[in-house]
Amino acid sequence: MTTLRSEDWSVRPSFVPHGPTSPVTLLADESGLTQLAGIPPVAWQTPWSELSNLELVRFSHQMALFGTVGAVRYCWRQRSLHDFEEVRVLVLEHGGSVVRRRRRAGVVVVVAVVLLASLAGGIAAWVSRPNLNSQELTDVKAVNLTLKDLPTSWYMASGSVLSYLTGTSNKVYTSTTIAQTPAKNSPFVKAAALFQSCLGVTNKNDRVYGAAGQEADYQVSSPIFDTNALGGIELISSTQYYKTTAMVRRDTKEMSMKNFGSCFTTSSANLILYATGVTASDHATSTNWRPTTFLKGWTRGGEVPLAVGGITAKLDLVEAVITHGHYEITMDALVGSFSKAKSFLSGIVNTLLSRTTTSTSQAA
Numbered sequence: 270m271t272t273l274r275s276e277d278w279s280v281r282p283s284f285v286p287h288g289p290t291s292p293v294t295l296l297a298d299e300s301g302l303t304q305l306a307g308i309p310p311v312a313w314q315t316p317w318s319e320l321s322n323l324e325l326v327r328f329s330h331q332m333a334l335f336g337t338v339g340a341v342r343y344c345w346r347q348r349s350l351h352d353f354e355e356v357r358v359l360v361l362e363h364g365g366s367v368v369r370r371r372r373r374a375g376v377v378v379v380v381a382v383v384l385l386a387s388l389a390g391g392i393a394a395w396v397s398r399p400n401l402n403s404q405e406l407t408d409v410k411a412v413n414l415t416l417k418d419l420p421t422s423w424y425m426a427s428g429s430v431l432s433y434l435t436g437t438s439n440k441v442y443t444s445t446t447i448a449q450t451p452a453k454n455s456p457f458v459k460a461a462a463l464f465q466s467c468l469g470v471t472n473k474n475d476r477v478y479g480a481a482g483q484e485a486d487y488q489v490s491s492p493i494f495d496t497n498a499l500g501g502i503e504l505i506s507s508t509q510y511y512k513t514t515a516m517v518r519r520d521t522k523e524m525s526m527k528n529f530g531s532c533f534t535t536s537s538a539n540l541i542l543y544a545t546g547v548t549a550s551d552h553a554t555s556t557n558w559r560p561t562t563f564l565k566g567w568t569r570g571g572e573v574p575l576a577v578g579g580i581t582a583k584l585d586l587v588e589a590v591i592t593h594g595h596y597e598i599t600m601d602a603l604v605g606s607f608s609k610a611k612s613f614l615s616g617i618v619n620t621l622l623s624r625t626t627t628s629t630s631q632a633a
Contacts, residue, residue: 270357273297275352278334278345280306284313293345295334297359302336304345307533323365325356332356337348364593405510405595406441406487412508412596412624413491414617419504426503427496430577431601433541435490435507442488456543459485460536467532469525476523477533483516485509485597499613500606509597521567521592530557534571534588541586543573558587560618564626566593568618571599572607589618593625 279291281352289307296303301316315338322342324335332353357367411551416423436442461478465471476505490507511517523529535555555573562568570589577584585607598621604610 271297271355271362272299273352273355273359275347275356277349277351278347280304280343280345282341282343284343295345295356314371317363320363323360325360325365325367327353327367334360351376406489409487409489409508409510409596412506412598412621413489414494414504414506414621415491416494418497418617418620419494420498422498423494423496426493429493429495429503429505429603430541430545431493431503431505433544434537434601435505435599436488438490438492440489440527442484452512453547456540459543460540463539464532464536467535468526468529469524470523478536479483483511483520486512500604500609502605502610502613503603504617505601506617507599507601508621509550511595511597514594517592517595518596520597524569524590524592525567528557528571530553530559530571530572530588530590532571533569533590534573534586537588538575538586539572541577545577558589560589560615562615562622563624564619566591566622566625568592568622570618575603587614589614591618591622591625596625597627598622 274294274296276292276294278293278295281290283290284304289311291306292308294303294305294310301314301322303312303314305312320335320336321499322335326333326335327350331346331348331351333349334348334356336343336345360367416425429471457478461472461475464478465475468475470479474481476482478482487510488507489507494504496502524533532555538555555571558570558572560568560570568589568591570587572585572587575584575586581606585604587602587604587607587610589600591600592619598616600617600621602610602614604614
């Protein structure tokens with residue numbers, strides 16, 4: 270059985286109201302975990318039988334230990350990794366888990382339950398089907414972002430609330446003509462109503478969320494990418510391939526309406542909030558954004574503050590929609606500073622647009 274003495278921790282919340290939270294020394298032996306907190310130190314001893322759901326999280330230069338005592342979730346944090354290996358062994362011995370995460374500059378990472386919402390496909394069923402066109406599918410996959418497209422400071426993230434908008438990364442979705450009726454008060458229906466009211470279209474005529482939407486032959490999303498640079502950014506692309514270019518042109522006509530970018534990004538933000546149980550709003554401060562592009566193709570976007578539950582840092586959801594030929598692409602980003610990230614994100618839009626013009630699937 271591992272024994273431990275580790276100093277220079279802090280704890281939240283305090284073990285008693287207004288009690289000491291630092292400095293904390295953790296002591297462990299076969300009987301339990303003891304905390305010495307404050308000056309002079311006050312001792313609290315917790316038997317292992319009363320301590321559950323242990324989790325040790327390693328960041329770049331520090332670590333956090335989580336544990337539940339009496340239905341309260343405590344977090345002990347140490348601003349170094351001096352005793353990481355000893356604490357890791359202790360946690361594993363007592364049935365806990367050890368994970369590694371990178372700190373984000375104002376960007377939240379949440380492992381999301383996937384909620385599929387097609388860009389211009391309404392609410393039809395996504396299922397695998399036979400007779401896939403291998404060349405078209407190869408082209409679709411080749412359009413999306415990869416880690417090679419990004420500076421060296423970027424890495425792949427394990428999950429994000431952006432997954433609520435894009436589905437599972439790298440999974441191929443295909444459509445059928447079998448429609449599903451969403452629940453009356455589902456996040457999708459609420460977001461659709463908000464979008465249609467904002468843009469001034471009826472559900473019958475709406476091609477983005479509504480009954481007039483067409484199903485893409487294929488939809489594939491990239492992995493989620495993350496960086497601490499430029500104020501912090503999480504980024505994902507999602508590409509759809511449509512059977513004819515006429516289908517894309519009809520979608521583009523609706524998306525060319527005034528304030529589409531603002532309305533679309535507002536509905537996406539609220540879709541995330543509805544799905545995560547956070548009270549949503551109409552985000553009156555949302556704005557249109559038109560990325561600077563240098564290639565043939567159409568693009569519109571928007572930016573809106575996104576107050577994710579449990580996160581105090583300011584976040585913005587930024588989206589751009591790109592259409593060209595058979596393709597409709599969305600770029601979704603969660604940023605700590607839109608002003609710092611704007612130029613970079615315009616470059617990403619150009620990268621995605623350029624791949625629609627080099628695809629082998631260009632015939633109407």
